[in-house]
Amino acid sequence: MNISWRSIPTLLLLSGFIAVLSFPFGSTPPIGPLLSPATGFWRQAAENYKREELLDFPGLQAPVKVSFDKHHIPHIYAQSEADAYFAQGYLTARDRLWQMDMTARHAGGRLAEILGPQLVETDRKQRRLGLLLAAEQSAKAWEESPDYPLIEAFVTGINTYINRLKARDYPLEYKLMQFKPEPWSVLHSALILKSMEQTLCFGNNDLQATHALQWLGRDSFDLIYPEYNPAESPVIPSGTAFAKYTPPPSQYGALPALQKLLPRESLPQAPEFIGSNNWALSGSKTASGYPILCNDPHLKLTLPSIWYQLQIETPEMNVRGVSLPGLPGIIIGHNQDIAWGVTNVGQDVLDWYSIQWTDPQKEHYLLDGKEKAVKKVVEVIRVKGAKPIRDTVRYTVWGPVVYEDPDNTYADLAMQWTALLPPQKEQISTFLHIDKAKNYEEFRQALRSHHSPPQNFAFASKDGDIALIIAGKFPIRRPEQGRFVQDGSQSQNAWQGFIPFEELPQVLNPERGFVSSANQRSTDLSYPYYYTGRFADYRGRYINRSLQNMEKAGIEDMKKLQCSTYSLQAEEILPALLSHLPETDFSEIENQMLDSLRQWDYHFDTHSKAAPLFVTWWQAFYRLSWDEWFARKDSLPLLMPESWHTIALLDSLPQANFWDIQNTDLREDAADVVLAAFRQMSEQLADDFSKANFNWGNFRPFDLNHLAKLKPFSRQKLSVSGHPTAPKAVRNGFGPSWRMIVEFKPQPHALGIYPGGQSGNPGSPYYDNLLPLWLKDQYEPLEK
Amino acid sequence: MALILLAALQIAALFLLPIWWSTAALSFLWAVFRLPKGRPTALFFFLAGLLSWGGAALYYHLAGKGLLTKQMAEVFHLPTPLLLLLTAVLGGLLSMLSGLVPPAKN
Structure with a gap:
């Protein structure tokens, strides 16, 4: 070798070149290793x-x-x-x-x-x-x-x-x-x-409802926020016999005075009404004479897909369906004997308690008049490229103090949540046992160990049974307990225990020949245990109405209902808006819009021109109706009134004060608000309405984003039909994460589809190969 | 012929060795062993690297039907062919710089 000093400059240049390409710049990964075919x-x-x-x-x-x-x-x-x-x-x-x-x-x-x-x-x-x-x-x-x-x-x-x-x-x-x-x-x-x-099951409205109660007072609060829709069609059919139980007396003590110091920001929580459906038809309603089970859990959709599909066959079991990456077993699926599917239960299983510290260091808090020491847990958060950060979390009898206000040392909120309860060893077994259950009894037995998140489990078997069990750990509450932030200095505000499994709402082979759930309320008011929560209103009623009218149903009927874009909300709200719209001089384009709306069939199909008009009109109407709420909501978490009740008030109290629009000198009534909202809509959409491509598919973009929101690995600007209030409950980024139909003949035959693909690798043909099928509402057999 | 041979050796190293800069080592060794006969030119080494990195990338690109190349090109805000070219040029520069470390004979 003959390498002399003359090599040094080139050697330095080479070393520098390799070094520069080997080191990251901020979040940009090192280019050399990333682009090299050896490692990249x-x-x-x-x-x-x-x-x-x-x-x-x-x-x-x-x-x-x-x-x-x-x-x-x-x-x-x-x-x-x-x-x-x-x-x-x-x-x-x-x-x-x-x-x-x-x-x-x-x-x-x-x-x-x-x-x-x-x-x-x-x-x-x-x-x-x-x-x-x-x-x-x-x-x-x-x-x-x-x-x-x-x-x-x-x-x-x-x-x-x-x-x-x-x-x-x-x-x-x-x-x-x-x-x-x-x-x-x-x-x-x-x-x-x-x-x-x-x-x-993190969803909760305690803080929002408490602020609303403080602002409105009890009477107005009760008027604006009724807990039960009289038109409700609950998960467990009305008339189902429930256990006898006498609820404890109402909430203990008044709301603590400290609540005027409640946090002014609430923690982010999952959006309401994510929108899952499941149902099972008994043989009396199917063409084959055997049950059919359907499930389409709706979630925030991502790539890689939420679900991983597979079949597991052993000498003891043969189960097909979808799993959650990271957990063993099939979560939604069927074996040779049974099929099951889940939707989320909207019941609130998380309560907030106002903590009264007795010292500035927050070492002790008040409980039943005595000082009680917190248990401190030091969380060490390691940080890439920086020193670890230590955060002391204080645990009270209720749970961790989550909200801490640095300006208000004496008012913080602790959280009691079923997800944090001392776990039981059986928790791990629920789905492992369901996967190999052979009949209703074994299925029901497996659900005894399911605690959280609470789910509506729909069931069908080749024996001909159908059932729906609302399974989970549900606290026994005093009436209205958990609706508002509670006084954490009174141990009597604790939950009163948990509802025994036998007394959870459940139904086997109901007379109507079907069971169903769509995130609506679990029961009617005859259920003796109090519960509150966030419930969907329209899909459940529409699905029950559809199933009630169904006879000799087959797979095609099930597909049609799962993929239905029909909105009961539109069916109820649009006629109400139209009937309250005052007669006035409408422009030509406004008349065309009205014609389009009057002729609409309430389907949120991609080609619908009326759907964007309705949504914009309704949103404008809702914002103007509750304008005082929106004005406060920017600075304070505030419970918003439900849409079904907004329309009920339109009919029942059209002259009430709250219709008045704050930023005008006039005194508006409900009809004025309907008209003002219509004008807002027509102004907003007038230019686009006459365009050929004005339709729901283009109006409401749909993005299926990568988990880390990396745009090239996302699939964006998709045209997707559906609406949160339709069985096909789609809104941007949310929708049916898995659709499954299992028909017993009596051997099971199943179909399914999910948006995405099996592989998490964006370079794989199996990364998004199922997406085109999902977009076209098509299914694939689960059998190989 | 020598060019093809060096590029082939570099490709083999890319597929077999888990080191991103293995190309540089090969060019360097090639230059050292060729010193007695006179070191090849910068262009020779550049082309060898261009061929090996470009060739290997093209292989992956074609085998994967270009699915990932298209998406990664978006990550880099480049048209797909330019990502392939960028990879090839990077390999060329790496090969050239290391090939030039041993000084040419006077």
Whole structure:
């Protein structure tokens, strides 16, 4: 070799070149490793997909055969349950590792350690909810379960994949976000469950309702916010016999004076009425004479998809459906004997308690006139590129103090939430047992261990049974308890225990021949236990009306109803608006708009021209009707009146004071508001209305976003029919995350579809291959 | 011929070694061993890197039917062909700079 000093400048240049390309600049990953075909994104551009595989790894009792169908959906054939869940873990990790990792990290408040200081506040809020601690307790409690070896096998499967994964083959997002997978544990799976609980049962209106009550006073509050819609068609049919029970006396004590110091911002929560449906028809209503079960859970939709579809076959069970990446078993699906599906229960299972500190250091608080010490938990939030941050979370008898106001040292709010209750070891078993249940009794038995998030479980079996069980841990409340922020200095404001499983609302083979749920109220007012919550109003009533009228139903009828864009809200509201619209001189374009609205069939189809007119008119009307509310809402969390009640008030109290629009000198009544809203709508849409492409599909954009909101990996500006008040409850970014129809003949035949695909890799043909089918309301068989 | 051989060696290293700059090592070694006969030109090394990185990227691009290339091009705000070109040029520069480290004979 003859390398002299003359090499030094070029060597330095080369070193500099490699160094510059090896280092990240801010959030931009190092360009060299990212673009190099040896290590970069190119390696994810061409993955190999086999149709048959034999998994044979240490940890398996016997080799597991896996075959993949044309959509890359795995069908697992294992000799034991443990091997089956091992394989599920391995395959899910191979397709969805980054998604699982991010979901668990978000739930546990561990994003800043991979993404940097800008995520510290997100993590801090998560830690204050106590989910990480609760997940740790769950993982520990599960150790005592006889099913623990099954979740261990699942975790081992995931880690088998992670351990074999070379850095250059990390899923794409790891390369872009510059972190690496960590070993999976039971805690991670517990966090996935906590994440689902946060999505589905964190919703609460306590703070908003309390502010509204303070502002309006009791009489006006009761007028504006009735708890029950007389037209309601509840989940459990009216007339169903409930257990006898005498509720405890009303809420203990008055609202504490400190509530004038309530927080002026509320924590972000999942949107109301996400919009799931499920139902089951008995053989008396189907063409085949056997039951049919349908389920379409609606959630915030993302890519990679929320669900991972698979079949698991062992000598004891043969189950198909969808799983949640990170949890073992099938969550929604069917086996050879039964089918089941879930929708979310809107009941409030989270209460806020006002804490009265007795010292500025917040070491003690008042409880029944005595000082009680808080339990402090120091949360250490690790931060990429910075020192860890320590946040002390104070735990009271109610739960963690989530709201802390630095300016008001003596008024904070603690949270009591069923998701944080001491976990029971059986919690892990619910879906593992459902997956292999053979009849109604076994299914019902499995649901005894389901605590959170509460779900409406619809059921059908080849024996001919249909059922609906509202399962979960529901606190026994005093009337109105949990509707408002409570006085945390009185232990008598505690929950009164939990409703026994036998007394939860449930129905088996009702006379009407069907069961259904669509996030509406669980029961009519004859149910003896008080509950409050956030309930959907229209879909349930429409679905029940449709099913009531259905005879000799088949799969096509079910598809039609699941994909129905008919809005009962439009059916009720539009005639009311039109009838209250005063006769006046309308312009030509306004008359055309009115004609379009009068001829509308209330379907939110993509080609509908009337749908955008109705939505804009209704929104303007709602905003003008409750203009005083909107004016306050910007600075104060405030409960908003429900739409069905707004229309009821339009008919019953058209001259009431609240119709008056604040920023005008006139004194408006309801009809004036209807007209003013119509004018706003016509002004807003006049230019677009006459255009050929003016329709619902173009008016309401629909984006299916990547989990990290990376635009190139999202699918945006899609044209999708539906509306939150229709069975096809679509709004931007939200919609049917999975549609399933199971028909027993008596052997089960099932169809399903979800928006996205099996793979989490944006470079895979299976990343979004099911999306075009979903957009066209098409289904695919679950059988291979 | 030598150009094809170096590019082929670089491609093999890209597929086999988990080091993003393996191309640089190969060009450097090539230059060192060729020193007695006279070091190849900068263009030679640049073209070898261009071919190896461009070729490997093109292979992945075609095997994946361009699905990911299109999306990653959006990440970089580039048209798809330019992302392929950028990758190839990066490989070319890397190869050229390392090939030029051993000084040419006087």
